[in-house]
Amino acid sequence: xxxxVAIYLQDAHDxxxxxxxxxxxxxxxxxxxxxxxxxxxxxxxxxxxxxSAVTEKIKVGSGVINNWTRNIGLLASTFLTLxxxxxxxxxxxxxxxWDPLAKNVGINRTKPLKAMEETVTILRRLLxxxxxxxxxxxxxxxxIELDVVHGRREPRNVPIYIGATGDKMMxxxxxxxxxxxxxxxxxVIGYALLRPHHFANTCKRTSELTYFLLPEYxxxxxxxAILDHLIGEAxxxxxxxxxxxxxxxxxxxxxxxxxNGFHECGxxxxxxxxxxxxxxxxxxxxxxxD
Numbered sequence: 067x068x069x070x071v072a073i074y075l076q077d078a079h080d081x082x083x084x085x086x087x088x089x090x091x092x093x094x095x096x097x098x099x100x101x102x103x104x105x106x107x108x109x110x111x112x113x114x115x116x117x118s119a120v121t122e123k124i125k126v127g128s129g130v131i132n133n134w135t136r137n138i139g140l141l142a143s144t145f146l147t148l149x150x151x152x153x154x155x156x157x158x159x160x161x162x163x164w165d166p167l168a169k170n171v172g173i174n175r176t177k178p179l180k181a182m183e184e185t186v187t188i189l190r191r192l193l194x195x196x197x198x199x200x201x202x203x204x205x206x207x208x209x210i211e212l213d214v215v216h217g218r219r220e221p222r223n224v225p226i227y228i229g230a231t232g233d234k235m236m237x238x239x240x241x242x243x244x245x246x247x248x249x250x251x252x253x254v255i256g257y258a259l260l261r262p263h264h265f266a267n268t269c270k271r272t273s274e275l276t277y278f279l280l281p282e283y284x285x286x287x288x289x290x291a292i293l294d295h296l297i298g299e300a301x302x303x304x305x306x307x308x309x310x311x312x313x314x315x316x317x318x319x320x321x322x323x324x325x326n327g328f329h330e331c332g333x334x335x336x337x338x339x340x341x342x343x344x345x346x347x348x349x350x351x352x353x354x355x356d
Contacts, residue, residue, distance in 0.1 A: 072098040074129060077108040081116065088117045092124040100129030100159065106167070111144055118152035127157030130229035133185040134163055134173045138205050141185070142192035146212050149222045154246075154254040160186070161229030177203065179234050186226055190261060194221045194276055196311075197338040211338070221278040223257045247279065247292065255280045258292045260300060263309055272307040273300055289322055297354065306354045314346040328352045 073091045075084055088099050099117055103110035110128040117126045126148070136144065148156045162178040169175075184205040191198050197211040223246060230236045244259040258277035263269055277292055300308060310328060312319045324330075328350035337347045 070097050072096055072100060072125075072127075074100045074102065075113070076102040077105075081108075081113060084113060085116055085120050088124065089120055092121045096124060098125035098127055098157065100127045100157075102129050103131050104164075106171075111148070114148055114156070115151060118148060118155065121152070123155070125155045125157055126152055127227070128159045130159035130161040130227075132163035132168075133160055133182055134168065134175065135171075138185060138188050138192070138207060139210055142189055142212055145189075145193065145224050146214075146222060149224055150217060153218075154223050157225050157227060158189070159227045159229055162235065180204065182228065182235065186228065187261065189226065190259070190276075193224050194278075195219065220280075221257075221276075223254055223278075245292070245295065247288065249283070255283050256288070256292070258296055260296055260303075260305070263307075271305055272309060273303070273305045275308055275310045284318055290326065293326055301354060308352045308354065310350045310352075312348050312350060313340070314348055315340065315343060320348065323350045326352075327356075 073087070073096055075087065079087065091099055101110040101113045101117070102108070110131050114126050114128060117124075133141075145156060145158050160182075162182055163173070163175065165175065175181075180202075181204040184200075184202040188198060188200055188205050188207065192210070192212055195212060195214075197209060199208050199210075200206065225244065225246075228235065245257065246254055247256040247258070249255050256277065256279035258275070260273045260275060263272040263274045275293075275296055277289070277296075279289055279292070297308070300306075308328075309331075310323055312323060314320075314333075329352070330348060331351040332349040334347045334349075336344045338345055
């Protein structure tokens with residue numbers, strides 16, 4: 067079995083020396099470099115951008131940023147920008163921070179589990195290029211999206227790793243399936259994940275599907291294979307109800323869901339506007355016990 071090896075950098079080295087270390091790690095086949103951000107010394111984002119700019123293959127992760135000091139819009143746009151610099155190589159490592167440091171800068175870390183759930187869920191949706199409205203205890207947004215006018219408009223493959231220290235946070239971090247799809251040359255051509263449909267425990271039996279596949283790889287059976295894998299994982303988790311939201315402009319995806327046992331169960335009219343056209347969001351549902 068191939069060993070997976072990464073390097074973890076804090077602030078012990080000059081940042082320019084860190085660039086040399088990361089280039090050397092890539093040359094020697096290291097999978098990833100993780101940049102620390104814990105004490106009030108060196109932030110993770112600037113070094114991550116520098117590491118991304120001087121490398122070609124190694125993954126670059128935050129190890130870890132916190133979910134309190136960057137609002138959700140800034141957090142999403144930051145990782146969108148990093149992904150522009152190093153497509154499909156960026157990892158968002160995020161944790162709940164720690165006291166007394168958080169308290170000493172005016173952060174009251176009440177309900178850290180709930181705060182992390184809301185942050186991760188909305189961050190995923192924004193990086194999926196969705197228009198999001200959400201009113202939670204810690205995250206409140208109204209009709210926001212990553213407003214890309216120039217450049218890549220497709221959903222971004224940025225894995226989110228939770229730096230958990232407690233049992234409940236560990237429980238939240240595990241379980242839901244997330245996969246990356248590559249072609250024979252190792253190029254990332256899509257991704258897919260399961261996520262909770264709703265925060266409430268009473269809705270645990272229902273999960274929402276999210277997947278993306280580059281247009282040139284559709285109609286080749288890849289989407290069906292992804293869906294079958296996600297359904298298998300959903301059943302393993304005790305999920306018996308799947309939902310999916312699809313833009314009314316995406317005729318290929320609409321046909322795919324109808325062909326694979328999903329039924330239209332709702333529509334939100336004129337949710338957004340893309341390429342000069344208003345679009346609706348169509349909700350599909352599939353019962354796994356039918």
